[in-house]
Amino acid sequence: MTNHEKNLFLIVAIVLIACQETATKSKELAISETQKQTSEFAIVIHGGAGTIKKENMTPELEKQYNDKLTEAVKAGHDILKNGGDAMDAVEASIRIMEDSPLFNSGKGAVFTHDGINSLDASFMDGKTLNAGAVAGITTVKNPISLARKVMTDSEHVLLSGSGGDAFAKALQDPNIEIVPNSYFYTENRYQSLQRVLKREAEKDAQNDKEVAQLELEDPFIKDSKYGTVGCVALDKNGNIAAGTSTGGMTNKKYGRIGDSPIIGSGTYANNATCGVSSTGHGEFFIRAQVAYDISAMMEYKGMTLKEATDAVIQKKLIDLGGTGGIVALDHLGNVSMEFNTAGMYRATMNDKDELIVGMYKE
Ligand code: ASP
Numbered sequence: 001m002t003n004h005e006k007n008l009f010l011i012v013a014i015v016l017i018a019c020q021e022t023a024t025k026s027k028e029l030a031i032s033e034t035q036k037q038t039s040e041f042a043i044v045i046h047g048g049a050g051t052i053k054k055e056n057m058t059p060e061l062e063k064q065y066n067d068k069l070t071e072a073v074k075a076g077h078d079i080l081k082n083g084g085d086a087m088d089a090v091e092a093s094i095r096i097m098e099d100s101p102l103f104n105s106g107k108g109a110v111f112t113h114d115g116i117n118s119l120d121a122s123f124m125d126g127k128t129l130n131a132g133a134v135a136g137i138t139t140v141k142n143p144i145s146l147a148r149k150v151m152t153d154s155e156h157v158l159l160s161g162s163g164g165d166a167f168a169k170a171l172q173d174p175n176i177e178i179v180p181n182s183y184f185y186t187e188n189r190y191q192s193l194q195r196v197l198k199r200e201a202e203k204d205a206q207n208d209k210e211v212a213q214l215e216l217e218d219p220f221i222k223d224s225k226y227g228t229v230g231c232v233a234l235d236k237n238g239n240i241a242a243g244t245s246t247g248g249m250t251n252k253k254y255g256r257i258g259d260s261p262i263i264g265s266g267t268y269a270n271n272a273t274c275g276v277s278s279t280g281h282g283e284f285f286i287r288a289q290v291a292y293d294i295s296a297m298m299e300y301k302g303m304t305l306k307e308a309t310d311a312v313i314q315k316k317l318i319d320l321g322g323t324g325g326i327v328a329l330d331h332l333g334n335v336s337m338e339f340n341t342a343g344m345y346r347a348t349m350n351d352k353d354e355l356i357v358g359m360y361k362e
Contacts, residue, residue: 035332036332037332037333038332038333038334038350039234039332039333039334039335039350039351039352040236040333040351041080041081041233041234041235041236041333041350041351042080042233042234042329042333042335042348042349042350042351043073043076043077043080043089043093043231043232043233043234043329043348043349044073044231044232044233044327044328044329044335044336044337044346044347044348045069045072045073045076045093045094045097045229045230045231045232045327045346045347045348046228046229046230046231046277046279046325046326046327046337046344046345046346047065047068047069047072047097047102047103047227047228047229047345047346048103048104048227048228048229048279048344048345049279049280049323049324049325049339049341049343049344049345050227050323050341050342050343050344051341051342051343052341052342052343052344052345052359052360053342053343053360054359054360057359062359064102065102065345065359066357066359068096068097068100068102068103069345069346069347069357070347070355070357071096072093072094072096072097072229072231072347073093073347073348073349073355073357074349074355075089075092075093075096076089076090076092076093076231076233077089077349077353079092080233080234080235080236081351081353083235083236084235085235085237085239085241086126086233086234086235086239086240086241087123087125087148087233087239087241089231089233089235089241090123090144090231090232090233090241090242090243091123091144091145091148091243093231093233094121094142094144094229094230094231094243094244094245095142095144095145097229097245098141098142098143098144098229098245099141099142101186102227103227103228103229103345104189104227104228104229104246104247104248105119105121105143105227105228105229105245105246105247106119106141106142106143106184106245107141107183107184107186108184108186108189108227108247109184109189109246109247109248110189110192110193110227110247110248110249110250110252111189111190111192111193111247111250111251112248112251112252112253113193113197113251113252113253114253115190115193116138116181117138117181117184117185117189117247118136118137118138118247118248118252119134119136119137119138119140119143119184119245119246119247119248120133120134120135120136120137120143120245120246120247120248120257120258120260120261120266121133121134121143121144121146121147121243121244121245121246121260121261122134122147122158122243122244122260122261122262122263122266122267123144123147123148123150123151123241123242123243123267124151124241124242124243124263124267124268124269124275125151125239125241125269126239126240126241126242126269126270126271126275127239127240127271129269129270130151130152131151131157131263131267132147132148132149132150132151132152132154132156132157132158133147133150133157133158133159133261133262133263133267134146134147134150134158134159134160134164134261135158135159135160135161135164135257135261136160136161136164136255136257137159137160137161137164137165137168138165138181139165139168139169139178139179139180139181140164140165140168140176140177140178140179141177141178141179141183142175142176142177142245143245144243144245145175145176146164146167146168146176147243147245147261148243149167149168149171149173149176150164150167153171154167157263158261158262158263160257161255165178184247189247189250192250193250193251196250196251197251200251227246227247227345228244228245228246228247228260228278228279229244229245229246229279230242230243230244230245230266230267230277230278230279230327231243231277231327232269232274232275232276232277232327232328232329233275233329234275234329234330234331234333238271238331239271240269240270240271240274240275240329240330240331241269241275242267242268242269242275242276242277242291243267243277244260244261244266244267244277244278244279245260246258246260246266246279248260248282249281249282257282258282258283258285258286259278259280259282259283259285259286259290260278260279260282262286263291263292264289264291264292265278265282265285265286265288265289265290265291265292266278266282266285266290266291267291268291268292268294268295270295270299271331272299272331273295273298273299273330273331274294274295274298274305274308274328274329274330274331275328275329276290276291276294276295276309276326276327276328277291277326277327277328278290278291278324278325278326279324279325279326279344280317280322280323280324280325280339280341281322281323281324283322284317284320284321284322284323284324285317285322285324287320287322288312288316288317288320288322290312290313290317290326291326293308293312293316294308294309294312294326294328295308297311297312298330304330304334305328305329305330305334305335305336306334306336309326309328309336309338310338312326313325313326313338313339313340314338314340317340318340323340323341324339324340324341325337325338325339325340325341325344326338326339327346327348333350333351335348335350337358339361342360342361343359343360343361344358344359345358345359346358346359
């Protein structure tokens with residue numbers, strides 16, 4: 001190589017390196033621009049996904065849902081606005097929905113095959129990745145508060161059945177109210193079970209899978225299955241928390257447990273990525289690890305919250321045959337309310353006090 005060629009080679013190399021640096025800088029700029037905080041704090045809730053259609057709704061019932069969702073989201077929002085903790089906001093919002101017979105959680109939970117109400121809930125702190133959950137408990141008025149207590153006051157993550165009820169009793173905490181199972185009774189949920197049982201007897205189906213399919217095809221029964229509640233909050237300190245509470249699915253048998261008390265399926269929170277609460281046909285949400293998968297896609301693939309929730313709910317879950325939705329928010333205050341059913345009860349509020357309440361597919 002002559003000296004002239006060497007110099008030429010050096011100049012080309014310098015120009016190439018300079019170009020690459022400029023490209024990297026503008027890429028960094030593009031990323032930091034899209035990574036702007038959209039809301040200093042935020043909250044999002046759901047009250048279940050399913051065949052929620054305007055034509056099946058009366059104006060009175062629509063108003064009841066609207067009012068209750070607004071009350072629940074505002075309760076959590078007030079806590080966040082006053083500088084409170086995301087975990088307190090999640091618990092407060094969910095307790096309001098658990099106390100309302102409109103939703104399939106706490107009062108108004110669906111009935112098991114044996115004619116009782118058996119409740120599941122989970123709770124997660126995105127700062128520490130600490131979590132607590134209960135499954136199949138029958139005597140605690142607000143299962144979400146018990147799930148939080150499992151996280152803070154026990155060395156375990158998931159307590160089930162009579163053990164969960166015994167833990168609740170032993171706590172002797174006024175926030176963990178013990179009630180008879182009859183407290184959860186509502187006439188319409190009881191009638192839903194009777195309808196499913198009648199259908200089972202009529203069809204004299206040979207196996208559970210056939211019955212499950214028949215139930216899915218019955219619009220009344222399909223509607224009666226959903227109504228789980230959930231909440232995700234981001235507080236002013238950048239902490240994310242998430243929680244979910246449910247009665248599960250009408251006519252559940254053999255101690256069936258759905259996705260709601262399963263960390264990673266029904267609930268997940270990580271300050272570095274997002275918080276998620278799920279609702280829908282639990283078996284599919286467990287198989288798809290919906291809540292964790294959304295967080296993992298953000299963490300490992302660098303996806304935005306919108307891209308990740310869309311990929312999981314509209315693609316992966318649908319490919320499996322799963323129906324339902326999620327509410328989620330990321331550390332920047334972006335919110336996602338994604339569902340692949342006809343509707344999902346939902347509401348959100350941000351740091352500008354903007355309130356969105358929805359039920360149907362817009
Ligand atoms: N995911 C709940 C379950 O399978 C039901 C629901 O979300 O409505 O238990």
